[in-house]
Amino acid sequence: MKVFEVPSAGAPAQEADHPTPELTGADVLVRVTNSGVCHSDVHCAEGYFDMGDAGKAPVESLGMAFPLVLGHEIVGEVIAAGPDASVQPGAEKYIVFPWIGCGECAACAEDRENSCTGARRNLSLQLNGGFSREVYVPHERYLIPVGDLDPSWAATLACSGVTSYSAVTKALTPEADRPIAVIGTGGVGLSAVALLKARGHKNIVAADVSEDSLKNAEAAGATATVLTTGEDPSGDIVKAGGGKLASAIDFVNNGVTSSTALGALGTGGKLVSVGLFGGQLQFPTTLVALQQLKIEGNFVGSLPELKELVELAKSTDLPQLPIVEKPLEADEVNAALKAIEERTVSGRTVLVAG
């Protein structure tokens, strides 16, 4: 099968032929129709993740090996299935859940495969991803019907969508009027604002350094906005929410935003750390103890969470990020990765098979 693989760190993606895998059990082979391009694909193609003061973590330390077939926002059609699969090959489109674990550890047994402690099988990381004509999926259970959703937008639910859904789940409190702040209202943060609103939260403070982003956040459902360029951003966030925060979701997560968020939390408050911008956390440790603060990291989301999000998307009118569609070809993979790296694209690029 034809793939568009990155042969070595920093090299452009190129077309290559891989043998089509033998299907056993309930494995499936999916023809890729829509394949979203994500910022983390850029890091993987470069060959490392930036860990701030801790230096660079090579992708090999995550169990990855070049050549890499990237792309984890995948929609496609089943073209072949193993003998135990019940799904039929055909034209129905499915979102492929890409965050697949070992299937044997305690987290996997609880359907929290994104917290797997064993040998992970994430598509685009350890297994081949969606920058390809076809993708091998280890079990039919990872397929979720697209239904009437736009397939390119549906593809983005598998990474950026489920990441903000899962972060919102961690941040939500039963007290709908207590303030929750979303820090960084670019693409993923903006969908978190919309999801907080869709899930019934009433006090949503959007914080960003860009006035344009804050306008978008207001349109998506933020009840207050804060430009965090002042002298006391924590105090400004508290003022905007009418009190100290129940929780904050930090989609930037650098040294400045993480301490700003912690400084705005009330007693028992939670910081949900999502962004990968890198940096060092600086905060008075005594306050963490006295105020019983919590910090919880968030990496993508689980299969049940993606199913919940898809249900929500089918039953409510969630705002959609602007999507640019391009042909699924090697040169478009490279152009899309470059555009993300140079920040010349707004919204998401989704590669579409002809």
Ligand SMILES: [Zn+2]
């Ligand atoms: Zn992603």
Ligand SMILES: [Zn+2]
């Ligand atoms: Zn596992």
